[in-house]
Structure formats: C-alpha cells, structure tokens
Amino acid sequence: xxxxxxxxxxxxxxxxxxxxxxxxxxxxxxxxxxxxxxxxxxxxxxxxxxxxxxxxxxxxxxxxxxxxxxxxxxxxxxxxxxxxxxxxxxxxxxxxxxxxxxxxxxxxxxxxxxxxxxxxxxxxxxxxxxxxxxxxxxxxxxxxxxxxxxxxxxxxxxxxxxxxxxxxxxxxxxxxxxxxxxxxxxxxxxxxxxxxxxxxxxxxxxxxxxxxxxxxxxxxxxxxxxxxxxxxxxxxxxxxxxxxxxxxxxxxxxxxxxxxxxxxxxxxxxxxxxxxxxxxxxxxxxxxxxxxxxxxxxxxxxxxxxxxxxxxxxxxxxxxxxxxxxxxxxxxxxxxxxxxxxxxxxxxxxxxxxxxxxxxxxxxxxxxxxxxxxxxxxxxxxxxxxxxxxxxxxxxxxxxxxxxxxxxxxxxxxxxxxxxxxxxxxxxxxxxxxxxxxxxxxxxxxxxxxxxxxxxxxxxxxxxxxxxxxxxxxxxxxxxxxxxxxxxxxxxxxxxxxxxxxxxxxxxxxxxxxxxxxxxxxxxxxxxxxxxxxxxxxxxxxxxxxxxxxxxxxxxxxxxxxxxxxxxxxxxxxxxxxxxxxxxxxxxxxxxxxxxxxxxxxxxxxxxxxxxxxxxxxx
Amino acid sequence: xxxxxxxxxxxxxxxxxxxxxxxxxxxxxxxxxxxxxxxxxxxxxxxxxxxxxxxxxxxxxxxxxxxxxxxxxxxxxxxxxxxxxxxxxxxxxxxxxxxxxxxxxxxxxxxxxxxxxxxxxxxxxxxxxxxxxxxxxxxxxxxxxxxxxxxxxxxxxxxxxxxxxxxxxxxxxxxxxxxxxxxxxxxxxxxxxxxxxxxxxxxxxxxxxxxxxxxxxxxxxxxxxxxxxxxxxxxxxxxxxxxxxxxxxxx
Numbered sequence: 120x121x122x123x124x125x126x127x128x129x130x131x132x133x134x135x136x137x138x139x140x141x142x143x144x145x146x147x148x149x150x151x152x153x154x155x156x157x158x159x160x161x162x163x164x165x166x167x168x169x170x171x172x173x174x175x176x177x178x179x180x181x182x183x184x185x186x187x188x189x190x191x192x193x194x195x196x197x198x199x200x201x202x203x204x205x206x207x208x209x210x211x212x213x214x215x216x217x218x219x220x221x222x223x224x225x226x227x228x229x230x231x232x233x234x235x236x237x238x239x240x241x242x243x244x245x246x247x248x249x250x251x252x253x254x255x256x257x258x259x260x261x262x263x264x265x266x267x268x269x270x271x272x273x274x275x276x277x278x279x280x281x282x283x284x285x286x287x288x289x290x291x292x293x294x295x296x297x298x299x300x301x302x303x304x305x306x307x308x309x310x311x312x313x314x315x316x317x318x319x320x321x322x323x324x325x326x327x328x329x330x331x332x333x334x335x336x337x338x339x340x341x342x343x344x345x346x347x348x349x350x351x352x353x354x355x356x357x358x359x360x361x362x363x364x365x366x367x368x369x370x371x372x373x374x375x376x377x378x379x380x381x382x383x384x385x386x387x388x389x390x391x392x393x394x395x396x397x398x399x400x401x402x403x404x405x406x407x408x409x410x411x412x413x414x415x416x417x418x419x420x421x422x423x424x425x426x427x428x429x430x431x432x433x434x435x436x437x438x439x440x441x442x443x444x445x446x447x448x449x450x451x452x453x454x455x456x457x458x459x460x461x462x463x464x465x466x467x468x469x470x471x472x473x474x475x476x477x478x479x480x481x482x483x484x485x486x487x488x489x490x491x492x493x494x495x496x497x498x499x500x501x502x503x504x505x506x507x508x509x510x511x512x513x514x515x516x517x518x519x520x521x522x523x524x525x526x527x528x529x530x531x532x533x534x535x536x537x538x539x540x541x542x543x544x545x546x547x548x549x550x551x552x553x554x555x556x557x558x559x560x561x562x563x564x565x566x567x568x569x570x571x572x573x574x575x576x577x578x579x580x581x582x583x584x585x586x587x588x589x590x591x592x593x594x595x596x597x598x599x600x601x602x603x604x605x606x607x608x609x610x611x612x613x614x615x616x617x618x619x620x621x622x623x624x625x626x627x628x629x630x631x632x633x634x635x636x637x638x639x640x641x642x643x644x645x646x647x648x649x650x651x652x653x654x655x656x657x658x659x660x661x662x663x664x665x666x667x668x669x670x671x672x673x674x675x676x677x678x679x680x681x682x683x684x685x686x687x688x689x690x691x692x693x694x695x696x697x698x699x700x701x702x703x704x705x706x707x708x709x710x711x712x713x714x715x716x717x718x719x720x721x722x723x724x725x726x727x728x729x730x731x732x733x734x735x736x737x738x
Numbered sequence: 739x740x741x742x743x744x745x746x747x748x749x750x751x752x753x754x755x756x757x758x759x760x761x762x763x764x765x766x767x768x769x770x771x772x773x774x775x776x777x778x779x780x781x782x783x784x785x786x787x788x789x790x791x792x793x794x795x796x797x798x799x800x801x802x803x804x805x806x807x808x809x810x811x812x813x814x815x816x817x818x819x820x821x822x823x824x825x826x827x828x829x830x831x832x833x834x835x836x837x838x839x840x841x842x843x844x845x846x847x848x849x850x851x852x853x854x855x856x857x858x859x860x861x862x863x864x865x866x867x868x869x870x871x872x873x874x875x876x877x878x879x880x881x882x883x884x885x886x887x888x889x890x891x892x893x894x895x896x897x898x899x900x901x902x903x904x905x906x907x908x909x910x911x912x913x914x915x916x917x918x919x920x921x922x923x924x925x926x927x928x929x930x931x932x933x934x935x936x937x938x939x940x941x942x943x944x945x946x947x948x949x950x951x952x953x954x955x956x957x958x959x960x961x962x963x964x965x966x967x968x969x970x971x972x973x974x975x976x977x978x979x980x981x982x983x984x985x986x987x988x989x
Contacts, residue, residue, distance in 0.1 A: 444805040597892030604831035608856045635827030639783040
C-alpha cells in the first residue's frame with residue numbers, strides 16, 4: 120500500500136488542495152442522509168434504488184451518490200439533498216429514486232410531492248436553506264454532516280478538517296492552546312457546564328504520569344441523540360479535538376467510552392481512528408513533532424449511570440460502574456488514579472473550530488456566560504422533531520415554535536423539559552428566557568446534555584414526573600442510600616398522587632425527601648433526580664392539587680382518575696371503537712349509540728384515537 | 739494542620755479524612771459503611787457533616803466525613819440542624835429498607851424516629867448495602883463476593899449465584915465485618931458453612947481448636963509467602979511456643 124502518512128502540516132495542506140480541486144470538478148451529487156433515524160426509515164434500499172436508477176439511465180459516472188451523517192431533520196427521513204443546488208426532498212421512498220433522477224436530474228423539474236410543506240404557512244419549500252427548521256439554526260458543529268461521507272477522511276480533510284490540528288502543532292505551544300480554549304469560554308456540553316480550558320489547565324499541571332484523555336459518548340438521556348449523530352456523521356471532528364486536547368494536556372492515551380447500543384457510531388468512529396492512524400494523525404510522532412497519541416474505543420454495557428464521569432472511569436478500569444466521591448477531582452486523580460480529562464463528544468467537536476477560528480471569533484456567538492452553539496434533541500409534541508443547533512442565548516420560544524414548527528395539531532403548549540431525566544419542566548412563562556447554562560439553572564432546570572422534550576395540554580405533569588423518577592430508579596446504580604432508597608420511595612409517593620391518594624400533606628413529604636436526596640446523594644444522578652418533581656411542583660402545583668383534592672387529572676392521563684364515555688350526540692354508531700377496543704368494553708349495535716362499560720375499560724385510549732366523530736369523552 | 743470541628747481546634751495530617759480526625763478527638767459521627775480496615779466508600783451517607791472555610795465567601799455544603807480530605811482552616815459542623823435533618827432522612831430510608839435491623843432502629847431512635855415514615859420494603863432482610871463485606875473480601879484477596887444488579891435490585895452475591903464460580907475461602911471476614919448481622923454462617927465440630935457452601939476444618943496440632951478452612955490457610959500461605967507448616971497451630975499455641983523459646987534465651 121502507498122504510504123499515506125502526512126508527516127508534516129505542509130503535506131496535509133497539499134493533500135487538501137488536491138482534494139479540493141477534485142471536488143470542484145465534481146459532478147452533481149445526490150446526498151442521502153444515512154444517520155440511524157434515516158437508516159431506520161429505509162435509506163439503505165433507497166441508496167440502492169438510486170444506484171439502480173443511475174445505471175438504467177447510464178448516469179453512474181456522471182452523478183455521485185454520497186451517503187452522509189445525520190442532517191438533523193429526523194422527523195422527515197429519509198432525507199435527500201441534491202447538490203450543488205440544495206434541493207431538499209423528504210420522506211423519500213425507493214420507488215421515488217427513479218422520478219428524482221428522471222425529472223429533477225435529467226429535466227430540471229421538481230418532484231412536487233417530495234418537497235417540504237411548512238405545517239404553519241402551508242408553503243411548499245424547495246431548498247434546504249429556506250426551510251425554517253434549518254434557516255433559524257446555526258449549524259457550526261453539525262453543518263459538515265450533510266456534506267461528507269463520515270467514513271471518508273478525504274472528505275473531512277477537503278472540508279478543512281485537521282487544519283486546526285496542523286495549526287496547533289505548527290504555531291502553538293500546549294499552554295497557548297489551553298489559553299485559547301479558556302478565552303473561548305467553552306463550557307462542557309455533557310451537562311456540568313464546567314469551563315473546559317480551566318479543566319485542561321488543572322490537568323496539565325497535576326502531578327502524575329501518564330495522563331489520560333477521555334471522550335464521554337455514553338449518551339443515555341431518553342430522547343437525546345446529538346452525540347450519537349456527531350460520532351456517526353463527523354467522527355473526525357471528535358478525534359481531531361481529542362488529539363489537540365492531548366497535545367495541550369500532555370497525554371498519550373485517549374479513550375472513547377461509547378454506548379454499545381450505538382453500532383453505527385462505533386463503526387464510523389473505528390473507521391475514523393483507523394484512517395487517522397493510516398494518515399499519521401494518530402500514533403507515534405504525529406506531524407514529525409515527536410508527540411505520540413492514540414485512542415482506544417471502549418463500549419459501555421448499557422448503564423445510564425456510566426455517563427457519570429467517575430462511574431465511566433470505574434467501568435473503563437473494568438470495575439462495576441459506580442460513581443465515587445469527587446472531593447478530589449478527576450483532573451487530579453481520575454482513571455487508574457491518574458490525572459484525567461473527560462469531555463463529552465460535543466465538547467471535543469467544538470475544539471477544532473476554536474483553534475481554527477480563534478477564541479475571539481468563536482466567542483462572538485453566545486451569551487456572556489455561555490459561548491458558542493448548542494445542539495439540542497428536540498422531541499415530544501412538536502411538529503419538527505430532530506437535532507437542532509442554535510447559538511446559546513436563543514429563546515426556548517424560538518426553538519420550539521420557529522424551528523420546531525409549534526405544537527402538533529396546534530394544541531396549547533404546556534411545558535418543555537430541558538436537560539434529560541434529571542432536568543426540570545419549564546412553563547410557558549419561561550419560553551422567552553434565553554437558553555444558556557446559567558439561566559436554565561436559575562429557573563430550576565439545567566442544560567444537561569441537551570434534551571428538549573416539549574409537552575402539550577394532554578400531558579399530565581405528575582405522570583411525567585413519575586415517568587422520569589421511574590427511569591432514574593431503574594438506572595440508579597444502587598450504591599448510596601438516598602438515591603437507591605429515595606427514588607423508590609419517591610416513585611411510591613408519585614404513584615399515590617396519580618391515584619389521587621395521600622392528601623395535600625403528601626407534598627410536604629415529597630419535598631422533604633427531595634431535600635435529603637439533593638443534599639446527601641453521592642453523585643449527580645441522585646442529587647439532581649428530584650429536579651423533575653421539584654420543578655413540576657413549582658410551576659404546576661395546581662395539577663398536583665387537582666389530583667389530591669379533587670381526585671381529578673386535568674390532562675386526562677392518570678388512569679385511576681379518569682373515565683371514558685361516549686358523547687351520545689356525536690356518536691354515529693360506526694362500531695370502529697367497538698372493534699378497536701382490546702378488552703371488549705364497548706357495547707352497542709351498528710347505527711346505535713355505543714356505551715363504554717367503565718368496569719371493564721382499562722383507559723387505554725384506543726377508542727379516543729380511532730373515533731372520527733369526537734364522540735369519546737375523557738373526564 | 740489545624741482545622742475546627744464543632745468549634746474545637748484540632749490537628750490533622752495531610753491525607754487524612756474528617757471522620758478519622760473527628761474520631762481521634764472524641765467527636766462522634768455516625769457511620770455505617772466505614773471501617774478502618776478498608777478504603778472508605780461513601781455509600782451509606784450517614785456521616786454527612788457541614789463544611790465551610792473563611793476563604794469560601796460564605797459558601798457551605800454537606801459532605802461525607804469519611805471521604806472529605808482535611809485542609810488547613812476547614813470549619814466542620816457535625817451536628818447542626820441541617821446535618822441532623824439530612825441524617826434523619828437517610829436513617830428513615832434505611833429503616834424502610836431494613837425495619838427489623840436493631841442497629842438501624844437504635845440509630846434512628848437517636849434521631850427521633852421510632853417508625854419509618856416511608857413504605858417498608860416487602861420481605862426485608864438486614865442488608866443495608868454498605869458494601870463492607872465486598873470490600874473486605876477484595877482486600878483479603880479472595881474477591882469471592884460482589885454486588886450484582888443495580889438500584890433497588892442490587893444485592894451482595896457470589897458470581898452468578900452458582901457454586902462453580904466459587905472463590906470463597908470460608909474465612910468469615912464478611913460475616914465478621916457485617917454491621918447488621920445479615921451475613922451468617924454456621925459451624926459445628928466438622929464443618930463450617932457460609933454462602934451456601936460447606937467447608938472442612940483444620941484443627942490446631944496442639945490444642946485441637948478449629949483454626950480455619952484448608953482453602954483459607956492455603957490462601958494465607960500463598961499471599962504471605964509463609965510455608966503451609968506455619969499454619970498448623972492456632973495463634974495462641976504459636977505464641978505460647980514462641981514465648982517458651984524466648985524464655986530459654988540466656989544473655
């Protein structure tokens with residue numbers, strides 16, 4: 120094999136120039152999103168159908184197909200973007216491949232039915248850049264995803280990849296890099312929001328060798344997948360960030376701790392590491408500087424708590440994934456008791472940009488205390504779910520309504536939960552708050568790793584709090600008393616509330632228990648676990664009171680407090696609900712008004728979902 | 739270095755933890771998962787104390803005394819209202835976990851709790867998951883038991899709960915260190931039983947009392963490098979023999 124090692128930054132620059140020339144000459148490109156969501160929606164047979172159709176039309180040498188990482192608009196997958204024009208097709212089926220090639224590629228006509236229609240304005244939009252979901256974002260970290268094949272190091276280099284690494288080695292001393300990262304104001308994207316540069320500086324100065332670099336890719340929050348999509352779609356950015364960090368801190372050993380449940384991320388990351396080694400960007404004597412660094416990939420076994428830094432390190436060491444006290448910080452004594460710098464995927468991916476653009480330019484985006492952009496996983500009852508990257512300081516309203524396209528079926532907004540299962544639920548009054556680390560903490564929630572779950576009026580806040588507490592109870596490692604026992608008791612109490620039992624006094628008991636958990640838990644899983652309960656108690660106390668004082672669930676969710684009945688005037692006797700009912704609780708012949716037998720009814724809600732005449736009533 | 743615990747100025751060495759220093763100075767802090775023979779773990783959360791410092795701009799917070807390293811000028815409160823409230827909450831939870839444990843009952847009473855305010859665990863045992871048994875077993879070198887599972891399903895067990903994976907040497911360290919008496923063993927003239935396994939016994943050559951299991955003595959011999967012949971007598975008889983030897987020495 121030809122020696123492809125880039126032994127100097129100059130060689131990298133020459134390769135980039137060569138690749139760019141090639142790319143300029145290039146033919147039109149069909150980019151197919153191949154992130155996990157689009158794979159699940161069928162982009163693999165779609166890509167095959169494109170190849171087939173190109174062959175049929177004798178175009179296989181004229182048109183390129185590029186499978187890329189996640190574009191973010193997962194709700195509408197599989198996504199296809201035709202470059203260079205940027206024509207955006209959504210929910211594309213293999214059967215559509217032929218018409219895209221014959222109509223758009225060959226004749227320049229649009230395939231109308233595959234274009235995006237704005238759910239608010241009903242306007243049909245042709246180009247990716249015009250769709251509000253994209254146009255309101257600032258895709259500094261995620262932008263590259265749509266333009267490269269994540270398994271191709273050439274694509275990454277052509278787009279300017281590893282230039283920051285070259286700059287670090289050519290022009291900067293390790294201390295300069297740390298100073299630059301400090302100046303950029305970058306804060307950890309994994310949840311803590313600690314200043315990255317400060318962390319690096321402490322680790323560099325900490326006595327003890329070797330020093331370790333760790334990338335936390337154990338993303339476990341329900342509904343959150345920004346780290347997965349970054350590793351799948353742009354693994355080299357993470358690798359490059361880690362090499363720069365290693366050089367700055369003086370580490371020669373790096374680890375990526377990634378969920379085993381992310382097979383595509385693991386695969387693309389391994390391909391990227393292998394390619395970086397082949398190009399001499401990892402391994403011994405990087406850029407002939409005498410500096411060595413390599414990365415090992417370790418797969419997590421499915422424990423949420425292993426996303427906690429000390430539990431992650433214990434797991435890397437082959438021990439049970441339990442956290443330990445952090446009175447002595449991991450930058451001083453971390454993995455195997457040695458100084459260790461752990462940052463999350465998104466944090467590492469920010470590093471090359473800071474070095475390349477310079478800290479001052481980077482810090483122009485964001486708020487006083489939170490710089491740069493943040494990727495959020497927008498989910499729940501919004502029209503446009505997916506991954507969105509916005510500048511820090513954008514309001515929740517802009518994210519939910521402008522980018523998210525508002526609430527499904529224009530139902531009223533109730534709350535948005537930020538920061539994953541241990542985040543807080545914020546009401547409408549918080550919608551105009553800027554999203555940054557400090558504001559979210561101030562108003563009783565947190566940035567966390569960037570989950571954003573939107574809720575409408577059909578969501579019961581007590582039931583929601585119970586859901587998260589149940590999740591955390593299952594995921595608590597069980598080492599310390601307040602978390603293990605406290606979550607079990609908190610779940611019992613919330614169950615009581617959803618049954619309308621316990622009286623108003625139970626709220627005092629809940630608050631007392633939350634105080635103990637916050638103060639006495641060993642790690643952040645336990646100490647932040649009360650957040651969903653305390654924030655809903657703060658902003659939606661009336662809903663708790665309705666359950667306890669009136670035995671009523673205002674959202675019509677809590678099964679012990681609701682009954683389903685038929686609105687006689689509306690019922691046409693169509694028997695659709697009767698057929699759909701899984702427990703045969705609905706009586707009535709065809710064309711007769713139906714009746715729901717409350718004793719048999721399990722309150723599953725299927726009748727409500729299937730009735731076309733709004734004849735099912737929940738109270 | 740100097741620090742203050744409940745208003746009393748005390749001296750400590752770098753590397754010590756608050757709990758050690760408090761105990762040395764006769765200041766009592768309750769702790770369930772702490773034992774000087776093993777590394778602290780911070781699992782029970784009962785030894786919570788409040789700390790602050792003149793340089794911290796008024797910041798104060800709760801930490802576990804067993805794991806917080808001492809520092810010059812640290813101001814520690816071991817029994818103020820907040821500390822007692824949090825400890826009472828932790829004990830209330832432990833009492834719901836182990837309502838039949840006398841140790842937990844007695845400690846709870848000191849914090850004004852007669853009966854747990856929470857829902858007691860169905861079919862409770864006496865295990866508070868302090869992890870002392872696991873840590874002492876690891877320290878002795880057998881690592882025969884471990885916690886398995888997580889959250890409320892966590893238990894202490896032998897690997898895969900099957901005998902084939904048995905590394906237990908029957909040394910009884912786990913039963914000895916267990917603060918609540920959950921780990922039990924039986925022993926008669928011929929046999930010792932623990933963790934569902936029966937062990938033969940080795941007897942002192944001189945006085946005939948049981949000195950351990952063959953697995954245990956072999957493990958000690960391997961770890962210490964001492965010949966197996968060293969492990970044929972009980973400590974008492976070995977000491978008596980040594981004393982007799984010393985007595986014969988003339989100067």
